[in-house]
Structure formats: structure tokens, C-alpha cells
Amino acid sequence: MNVYYYVHTGHRIGLDRFRRACTIIRSLGDIEITLLCSDFRIANEAKHFGVKNSVGIDVIRNIPNIAHNGSKIIFDSEEANPIMLEDMRKYFSTFIRVSDNKDDKKEQNEFLISPYLDGVNICNAYAVDEKFYAEGASEKEKTIKLSYFFGDDDYEKDLEKNINMIDGLNPDLLLGFYYFFDYEDMLKEQFPTHHEFEDYDEVIMNSEVLITASPQAVLENLASGGRPIYIQRDDYTTDFLELFEELNIPIVKNYDKKCLSNAIKSIYEHKYSKMRQNSNKMVKFIKENLNL
Structure with missing residues (x-):
């Protein structure tokens, strides 16, 4: 069959x-x-x-x-x-x-x-793949202090339009899959420290703090012991908000720079809920x- x-x-x-x-x-x-x-x-x-x-x-x-x-x-x-x-x-x-x-x-x-x-x-x-829960993954020292993964798609170039949200933070950028070549080149200039699409797993697992608009990346980073901050995109489903609230994940709406800044300032005092390994x-x- x-x-x-x-x-x-x-x-x-x-x-x-x-x-x-x-x-x-x-x-x-x-x-x-x-x-x-x-x-x-x-x-x-x-x-x-x-x-x-x-x-x-x-x-x-x-x-x-x-x-x-x-x-x-x-x-x-x-x-x-x-x-x-x-x-x-x-x-x-x-x-x-x-x-x-x-x-x-x-x-x-x-x-x-x-x-x-x-x-x-x-x-x-x-x-969530078992590799993100792997023994020692959450205790492993993270090699990336702060990373930014907007998502695999950005047809309207919203990352660029709202780039002032992360002014002064200097995160590592993880590039997405569906980015235009000229757009990707521009982003590489904006973010001197960047990672290719193929490095997704490594970046997600090794990011101490991950700013992302990808719901799957949020879950995978949290499973591996990271501290994700979720950016709710205007063009993305809001179906994950209640789940992320249950997991006590900081949520930033409307590309609110002040909200993001406050979340980062208090990130190490913030208590995330434990994920289910199911x-x-x-x-x-x-x-x-x-x-x-």
C-alpha cells in the first residue's frame, strides 16, 4: 500500500x-x-x-x-x-x-x-526532531550569543523594511531558502556575520538567544536549550500564539523595537516552560x- x-x-x-x-x-x-x-x-x-x-x-x-x-x-x-x-x-x-x-x-x-x-x-x-533534544544539547555551551532567522521566505522583503527593529543588536543572520539573489547579497552586506541556509540546524542548536519569525525554529531552539523570541509576522498565521504563550515564549508583534529590546534585556531572568518530548x-x- x-x-x-x-x-x-x-x-x-x-x-x-x-x-x-x-x-x-x-x-x-x-x-x-x-x-x-x-x-x-x-x-x-x-x-x-x-x-x-x-x-x-x-x-x-x-x-x-x-x-x-x-x-x-x-x-x-x-x-x-x-x-x-x-x-x-x-x-x-x-x-x-x-x-x-x-x-x-x-x-x-x-x-x-x-x-x-x-x-x-x-x-x-x-x-520536533530528536536531535534537538539530544542528550547534552541543552547543556552544551552555545557558540552564537544572538542570532536572527526571519524565515525561509521574504517575498515582500519585510526583513529589510523592518530592519530598524534590530538596530544595535548585531545578531548573526541565518539566511532563508526563498530569498532573491540580489536581496541575499544586500543582507550579507548588512550582516557581516551570517550563515547560509544549509547551516540551519547548526545555527538553531547553537544559538543562545534566537530571534525568529519561524514557529518551527522557535520549538527547535527551545528544545535544544536556547532562548527563542518569536516575531509574529503580519503575513503569517497566528495559530501558534496560544502554544507559545503556554511555553512562556516572548512574543513581539508589529515589529515593535521597544518590545524586542525589553525581551532581550530580561531574557536571562525569563522562565521558559518545559517542552513535551512527544x-x-x-x-x-x-x-x-x-x-x-
């Missing part, structure tokens, strides 16, 4: 869902899963994230061109309307949906993974419901 994982990703929404998908696929071990991406460029790079099989399909409606009726799928996207979702629940023999919406609900003929919800056929969890729980849930 073929197993697929569809993830919505691209130059206007970033790689957070893609990074999460790769984390889940890697955690499932040797199970043959084909990753379906709504962007061809990142599909071609998936092997560098530990995913053997990946296909770019452009738009969600192309899923049936690859995945046949009766196949099984893990679905991570907010693109589909209720009618389309219901059609997919009928099309696939097993339909596992990943959701970040606290107001969501599990529908019939599906299984749900959510950081907010509990109940029958629901796994209350979030996906990847094994998620793996068990997925395998059981895929009958693997």
Missing part, C-alpha cells in the same frame, strides 16, 4: 510545514513515504533533509495524479476547503491530518495531529493508524 505525505510550502509561505514534514518522515524510519510538495524547487532538495522520495506537484488538485484511490496520506495544509477535504477522506483509505488551529475539530474518517486537541483518534503533539507518541500514533 502506497503512503504519501502532502505538504503546502512555497516562496510565499516558507518552509515551516516542510521542515515539520521531514521531521515526521525521518522519525518513521524505513517506512516508504513519498513526500508531495506544492513547490518543485524544495521537492528537489528534500533528499538533503533525509527524505528519499519527493515529488513537486504544483497545486493541491494534482495529488490524485500521483496518489491513487485507496492509498494512505498524511496531510499538512490549510489550502483545502471542507468539500475538498471530505473528498480526500473518501479517496484515501487512511487520512491523517496535521493541524495547528486550536478551534479545529476532528471529522469522521480522519485522524488528527494537533498541539491543542485531545480525544479519540487525536494525537496531542508537535513535531515524538515517540506521534510515531506510534501514525504507525498504528497506517497499520504499519
Whole structure:
């Protein structure tokens, strides 16, 4: 039986869902899963994230061109309307949906993974790779005092527009995946200490304080013993705010320089909540419901 994982990703929404998908696929071990991406460029790079099989399909409606009726799928996207979702629940023999919406609900003929919800056929969890929890990772001395990762996408060049927010902080910059070449060159001039996209894991794990607009990076940095500060972008979902409030993560809205400055000043007195290490729980849930 073929197993697929569809993830919505691209130059206007970033790689957070893609990074999460790769984390889940890697955690499932040797199970043959084909990753379906709504962007061809990142599909071609998936092997560098530990995913053997990946296909770019452009738009969600192309899923049936690859995945046949009766196949099984893990679905991570907010693109589909209720009618389309219901059609997919009928099309696939097993339909596992990943959701970040606290107001969501599990529908019939599906299984749900959510950081907010509990109940029958629901796994209350979030996906963070075990390497970020690795023994000694949180106690390891951090080599980067302060870093800034805006995200993998910046189509409107909002990092540049709001660069005054970090004036005087001099953070290391982690470059994103979907940056234009000329834009990336400009940023390298603005940030003498910068890291390439390929250094993502190293920067996230080795940053003592991480300023970021990437929800996945927040979770991974916190898991590895860092002190993340979350920048809520105007063009990003607010679904993670309640989770981050539960984890007591400082949140900066509207690129508020004063708010960010205050968060940094008090960062070493700030008490973060302990994260749940629940990847094994998620793996068990997925395998059981895929009958693997």
C-alpha cells in the first residue's frame, strides 16, 4: 500500500510545514513515504533533509495524479476547503491530518495531529526532531550569543523594511531558502556575520538567544536549550500564539523595537516552560493508524 505525505510550502509561505514534514518522515524510519510538495524547487532538495522520495506537484488538485484511490496520506495544509477535504477522506483509505488551529475539530474518517486537541483518534503533539533534544544539547555551551532567522521566505522583503527593529543588536543572520539573489547579497552586506541556509540546524542548536519569525525554529531552539523570541509576522498565521504563550515564549508583534529590546534585556531572568518530548507518541500514533 502506497503512503504519501502532502505538504503546502512555497516562496510565499516558507518552509515551516516542510521542515515539520521531514521531521515526521525521518522519525518513521524505513517506512516508504513519498513526500508531495506544492513547490518543485524544495521537492528537489528534500533528499538533503533525509527524505528519499519527493515529488513537486504544483497545486493541491494534482495529488490524485500521483496518489491513487485507496492509498494512505498524511496531510499538512490549510489550502483545502471542507468539500475538498471530505473528498480526500473518501479517496484515501487512511487520512491523517496535521493541524495547528486550536478551534479545529476532528471529522469522521480522519485522524488528527494537533498541539491543542485531545480525544479519540487525536494525537496531542508537535513535531520536533530528536536531535534537538539530544542528550547534552541543552547543556552544551552555545557558540552564537544572538542570532536572527526571519524565515525561509521574504517575498515582500519585510526583513529589510523592518530592519530598524534590530538596530544595535548585531545578531548573526541565518539566511532563508526563498530569498532573491540580489536581496541575499544586500543582507550579507548588512550582516557581516551570517550563515547560509544549509547551516540551519547548526545555527538553531547553537544559538543562545534566537530571534525568529519561524514557529518551527522557535520549538527547535527551545528544545535544544536556547532562548527563542518569536516575531509574529503580519503575513503569517497566528495559530501558534496560544502554544507559545503556554511555553512562556516572548512574543513581539508589529515589529515593535521597544518590545524586542525589553525581551532581550530580561531574557536571562525569563522562565521558559518545559517542552513535551512527544515524538515517540506521534510515531506510534501514525504507525498504528497506517497499520504499519
